[in-house]
Structures are given as C-alpha cells and as structure tokens.
Amino acid sequence: xxxxxxxxxxxxxxxxxxxxxxxxxxxxxxxxxxxxxxxxxxxxxxxxxxxxxxxxxxxxxxxxxxxxxxxxxxxxxxxxxxxxxxxxxxxxxxxxxxxxxxxxxxxxxxxxxxxxxxxxxxxxxxxxxxxxxxxxxxxxxxxxxxxxxxxxxxxxxxxxxxxxxxxxxxxxxxxxxxxxxxxxxxxxxxxxxxxxxxxxxxxxxxxxxxxxxxxxxxxxxxxxxxxxxxxxxxxxxxxxxxxxxxxxxxxxxxxxxxxxxxxxxxxxxxxxxxxxxxxxxxxxxxxxxxxxxxxxxxxxxxxxxxxxxxxxxxxxxxxxxxxxxxxxxxxxxxxxxxxxxxxxxxxxxxxxxxxxxxxxxxxxxxxxxxxxxxxxxxxxxxxxxxxxxxxxxxxxxxxxxxxxxxxxxxxxxxxxxxxxxxxxxxxxxxxxxxxxxxxxxxxxxxxxxxxxxxxxxxxxxxxxxxxxxxxxxxxxxxx
DNA sequence: TTTTGAGTTGTTCGA
DNA sequence: GTCGAACAACTCAAA
Numbered sequence: 001x002x003x004x005x006x007x008x009x010x011x012x013x014x015x016x017x018x019x020x021x022x023x024x025x026x027x028x029x030x031x032x033x034x035x036x037x038x039x040x041x042x043x044x045x046x047x048x049x050x051x052x053x054x055x056x057x058x059x060x061x062x063x064x065x066x067x068x069x070x071x072x073x074x075x076x077x078x079x080x081x082x083x084x085x086x087x088x089x090x091x092x093x094x095x096x097x098x099x100x101x102x103x104x105x106x107x108x109x110x111x112x113x114x115x116x117x118x119x120x121x122x123x124x125x126x127x128x129x130x131x132x133x134x135x136x137x138x139x140x141x142x143x144x145x146x147x148x149x150x151x152x153x154x155x156x157x158x159x160x161x162x163x164x165x166x167x168x169x170x171x172x173x174x175x176x177x178x179x180x181x182x183x184x185x186x187x188x189x190x191x192x193x194x195x196x197x198x199x200x201x202x203x204x205x206x207x208x209x210x211x212x213x214x215x216x217x218x219x220x221x222x223x224x225x226x227x228x229x230x231x232x233x234x235x236x237x238x239x240x241x242x243x244x245x246x247x248x249x250x251x252x253x254x255x256x257x258x259x260x261x262x263x264x265x266x267x268x269x270x271x272x273x274x275x276x277x278x279x280x281x282x283x284x285x286x287x288x289x290x291x292x293x294x295x296x297x298x299x300x301x302x303x304x305x306x307x308x309x310x311x312x313x314x315x316x317x318x319x320x321x322x323x324x325x326x327x328x329x330x331x332x333x334x335x336x337x338x339x340x341x342x343x344x345x346x347x348x349x350x351x352x353x354x355x356x357x358x359x360x361x362x363x364x365x366x367x368x369x370x371x372x373x374x375x376x377x378x379x380x381x382x383x384x385x386x387x388x389x390x391x392x393x394x395x396x397x398x399x400x401x402x403x404x405x406x407x408x409x410x411x412x413x414x415x416x417x418x419x420x421x422x423x424x425x426x427x428x429x430x431x432x433x434x435x436x437x438x439x440x441x442x443x444x445x446x447x448x449x450x451x452x453x454x455x456x457x458x459x460x461x462x463x464x465x466x467x468x469x470x471x472x473x474x475x476x477x478x479x
Numbered sequence: 480t481t482t483t484g485a486g487t488t489g490t491t492c493g494a
Numbered sequence: 495g496t497c498g499a500a501c502a503a504c505t506c507a508a509a
Contacts, residue, residue: 139506147505149486230488277487301503348488387487399501400489407489466490470501 004029004090004174008083008097009072012129012247013057014207015064015167020096020126025168031090031178032065032171033073034058035082036186043296043378046188047371049340050245052196053205055188057246060206062183070171073180079108084115089178094122098129098247101286102378103293131155131251131283134290144291145284146393152280164253202339203242203374210243214254218261225271232332232343233416238275239341241375244282251279285383288393295392296366296382303476304391310472311360318459319354320368322422325458327434328408329353331421338421340374345411351388352402356469357460362389390473398473401466408434424454 005024009032012018024030038045046054062072075082087095095116099109113123127133132155138144145151190196204212217238221228228236243249255276262272289295299305318324322333332346342350354365362385369385370376386392390400412418415433419426425433427447432439436449437458444451451457 141506145506147486150506153507281487345488352489394486394505396488397502399491402488403490474502 002029002175003093004031006030006083006086006090006092006095007032008095009034009061010098010100010247011245012098012250013061014210014248014250015061015068016207017128017164017250017253018098018126018167019128019165020098020124021171022165022168023124023126024094024096025171027094029172029174030070031073031086031092031174032070033075033086033180034061035079036074036076037079037082038076039078043370047373047376048190049196049372049374050242050370050376051188052190052199052340053203053242053246053374055183055186056200056203056205057248058183058186058188060208060248064207065171068171070173071177071180073178074183074186075180076186080111080115083112084119086178087116087119087121090174090176092121094124096124096126099125099127101130101134101290103289103296128250128252129247130286131159131255131279132287134287137287144287148281148284148394151284151287152277155280155283161256161259162252164250164256196340199340202341205242205246205248207248210240210248213238213240213243214249214257218257222258222261222271222275223268226274229274230345230411232346233412233414233420237344241377241380242341245375245377251282255279282380284393285377285379288383289379295386296378297363299362299389299391300386300393301391301395304389306476307361307391308472308475309359309361311354311358311364315358315459316354316360316364318456319350319358319360323456323459324353325437325456326353326404326408327415327418327422327425327436328404328412331412331418334421336369336372340372342373343417345407346417347384348388349402349404349407351385352396352400353404355389356401357404357462357465359469359472362386362391398476399470401469403462403466405434405462422455425449 005027007021007024007030015021065072075086083095109125116123136158137151137154217240221236221238224236228234240249240254244251258272258275262269292300319333322330322337324330328346329350332342332350336342351365354360355362366381366385369381383392387395390396390398408418413430415430418433425436428436428439428449429443432443436444436455437451449455
C-alpha cells in the first residue's frame with residue numbers, strides 16, 4: 001500500500017499528541033502540508049506579531065519533520081481549492097487534520113468533506129486543540145453555559161485525563177513529494193521595518209521551545225502561581241499562551257503534566273487547580289465563540305450596542321503608544337509593543353482604562369491586541385475584551401473601574417515593572433513612581449522627570465473619568 | 480415549581 | 495488605619 005495520506009497542519013504545529021498524525025503514520029506514507037490561506041474578512045489572517053510567531057513555529061516544524069526524513073509541503077491560497085488539488089496531485093487516499101472551532105470552520109470542514117468524498121477520499125477531523133468538545137458541555141437545560149464556574153465544574157466532573165500521545169516513531173515518506181514553496185515566500189516576517197528585532201532572544205516558537213517554557217514554569221513558578229501570577233515584575237505566569245494558540249503544546253499535554261505534578265506534590269494541589277482554571281477560561285472562551293460567532297464584533301449583552309462611546313482618536317493613540325500619564329498603563333502598552341506580550345494583570349488594567357477611562361469601544365482594544373500580541377487568539381481576545389468592558393459573558397460589573405494608580409501600588413509596589421518599561425521614570429522613588437503628576441517638584445527634578453516634556457501629564461483625571469464612566473454605564477438603564 | 484445563593488481578577492465611602 | 499457595605503442584572507444549580 002503506497003498511497004499516501006495528507007496531514008493538513010492548521011493551528012496544531014507540533015508532532016506529539018496529534019491523533020490524526022499518528023493514525024496516518026500507522027497507515028502508510030504521510031505528506032505533511034500547511035496551507036497559508038488569507039481569506040477576506042476581519043481577523044481572518046493573523047496580526048503582525050502573531051504572523052512573526054507563525055513563521056518561526058512553521059520553521060521549527062519544518063526542521064522537526066526533516067529530522068524524521070519527512071518534509072513540510074507549504075502552499076498558499078484558498079484551502080477549499082488547494083487541498084483537493086494536492087489530493088489529486090499526490091493520489092492521497094485520505095486527509096487528516098485537527099478540528100477548528102472558529103467561526104466558519106465548521107462550514108469549511110463540511111465543504112471539504114463533501115468535495116473530497118466526491119474524489120473518493122476520506123476527510124477526517126481529530127480533536128485536540130481543546131480539552132472538551134463544545135458539544136459535550138451544556139447546562140441541564142441543554143444551552144451553552146454563560147457563567148464560568150458552573151461551566152468549569154461540569155468540565156472537571158467529566159474529565160478523564162488521558163495520556164498524551166507520543167510523536168510517531170517514524171513518518172513513512174511517499175514515493176514522490178509534491179512541490180511546495182519556501183516558508184519565506186509566505187512573507188510572514190515584518191517588513192520593511194523589523195520591529196521584531198531581538199524577539200528570537202525572548203521567544204522560542206515551536207515544540208521544543210514550548211517544552212522548555214513548560215519545564216521552566218513547572219520548575220520555577222507553579223508552586224507560587226496563585227500569588228505571583230498577579231505581580232507583573234515577577235515571572236509568575238506560564239507565558240504558554242502563544243504555544244497553546246499555535247498548538248506547539250496541546251492543552252492535554254499541559255493539563256497532564258500539571259495533574260501529574262499535583263498528584264506527586266499534593267501540597268501544590270491548590271496552585272495546580274488555580275492554573276488549570278486558567279486553562280478552563282481558554283476552554284470557556286472557545287466554547288462561547290463556537291456558540292456565539294458574533295463575539296468578535298458585537299457585544300454579548302445587546303444592551304451595550306447603544307453604549308455612548310466617545311473616546312477620541314488622539315486618546316487611542318496615546319494608549320497605544322504608552323503615553324497616558326498613568327505609569328502602569330504605559331508600562332503595559334510598551335511591554336506589548338516591545339515584546340508582543342503583556343502580563344495578564346496589566347492586560348486587565350489597560351483594558352479597563354481604554355473602555356472606562358477613555359470610553360473607547362472595546363473593539364478598538366481588541367483590534368490593537370490582534371495586531372500586536374504574539375498570542376492573539378480570536379476567542380480569548382474577543383471574550384476577554386468583552387469581559388473587561390462589562391458586556392461579555394460572566395463579565396466584570398460595570399462599577400468595577402480599575403484605578404491604575406492603586407493597581408500599580410498593589411501589584412508592583414517597588415515599581416520594578418514600571419522601571420523596566422518606562423525608563424524615564426526609573427529614578428523616581430517607589431513612593432512616587434505610580435503617581436508622578438502628584439510628586440513634589442524637587443523629587444521630580446532629582447529624578448530628571450519633566451512632566452509634559454519627557455513624561456506626559458495624565459490624559460484624563462481619574463476621578464472625573466471614573467464618574468463619567470459610571471454615568472455612561474448607568475445610561476444603559478436597567479431594561 | 481419556586482426560591483435561594485453564589486458567581487475570576489475592584490474601588491470608594493463612611494463608620 | 496481597618497472594615498463592611500454598596501455599587502446591577504442575570505445565570506445556573508441545588509434546596
């Protein structure tokens with residue numbers, strides 16, 4: 001039996017724990033392929049930072065496949081045309097892939113199933129990028145959950161932690177390889193300005209890098225996760241989100257390691273549960289988007305469609321550039337710009353600031369994050385922005401307006417994080433670094449801070465902005 | 480069937 | 495300085 005099976009890589013850019021790849025390899029020759037499809041439509045293609053990651057993740061996958069004597073065939077164009085064409089060229093008898101849950105995916109997969117069936121070719125989807133299939137979780141009334149806690153409780157009740165699969169021992173290669181294009185031709189890297197300079201020292205996209213990040217987290221950070229995850233000046237989070245997004249690590253692999261660890265070290269049970277709940281939020285977001293495909297565009301709570309947003313383009317620009325005059329907000333926005341990442345605690349603060357202090361629509365924040373985050377993910381991005389704006393599922397209540405100064409004092413007490421990302425404030429004493437505009441003249445002078453010159457005055461005044469936000473939110477009325 | 484209580488991440492105010 | 499209450503409306507499951 002020499003007819004090959006096509007393995008279509010999507011956002012599962014790894015070799016281990018891929019049931020579809022294992023099934024293909026057990027059967028005969030495998031042709032691994034990746035199709036770069038850039039359909040029209042909002043959020044149909046990765047943003048800039050995310051594209052950088054994709055390039056390097058594909059490059060790592062290519063290398064891993066070559067080490068196995070295999071290849072990655074890269075093509076570009078509409079999947080609905082390219083995939084059937086590749087099948088005909090290679091005489092493949094089946095196509096395997098991982099299921100996608102994004103809007104439009106079910107339709108595409110159904111269409112591929114039919115098109116390929118007409119060629120006598122089987123199209124098989126395998127689960128793997130989520131812990132729970134959306135169809136498997138629902139309320140007693142049979143509706144999707146809208147509240148996280150009962151959602152996650154039910155997930156954990158039906159959880160049967162399975163051993164992740166190893167990568168196939170070998171990938172039998174076909175008699176002949178179809179043509180592919182070089183990875184560089186996809187033009188995923190930044191041009192003409194390489195704003196990602198030095199990122200290769202910060203991140204290692206790909207399966208090996210994901211394993212390394214996982215080991216580091218398990219070894220250094222899991223035990224203190226519940227407390228340290230909130231402190232942006234400490235490496236207390238896993239930083240695994242981009243790996244999960246592109247599938248260099250499967251959630252099953254991650255959960256398995258964490259569960260095993262907490263089994264061996266029962267005193268870390270609470271830390272493990274806390275971390276797993278974050279994976280739960282990832283599941284929750286993906287399930288929500290699966291059931292409510294409009295989430296990236298329309299407020300989950302329709303009442304918000306009439307919200308009196310009023311922020312200015314200038315305010316948006318100040319926010320994007322980290323020039324709001326609120327040090328924690330500015331530190332976060334600059335971390336994002338310089339690294340493609342932002343600490344989770346700070347994401348909440350800058351999100352609240354955009355929606356509530358600046359009264360800019362959450363979609364504007366979502367758009368910026370889409371372009372600048374290496375872990376930009378349609379489901380997580382939409383759900384988290386809606387959460388912080390107060391219009392999402394199980395969202396933050398309208399009156400929860402983060403005070404950026406207090407958040408700084410509480411979670412970055414010594415100003416470590418602020419000093420790292422807002423160097424013009426680095427010489428200020430911790431007591432004043434969270435509120436430079438309230439610091440005495442001589443303190444500012446001594447630290448060479450010239451407000452309005454090398455660091456901005458606050459673009460809005462906290463108390464007034466908070467009042468305006470509460471008024472705007474109350475204007476939605478109770479009915 | 481109806482009722483009840485709890486629900487990721489906060490802040491402010493007044494006692 | 496600390497502490498509890500108030501700041502909506504709605505979802506979900508258990509009583």
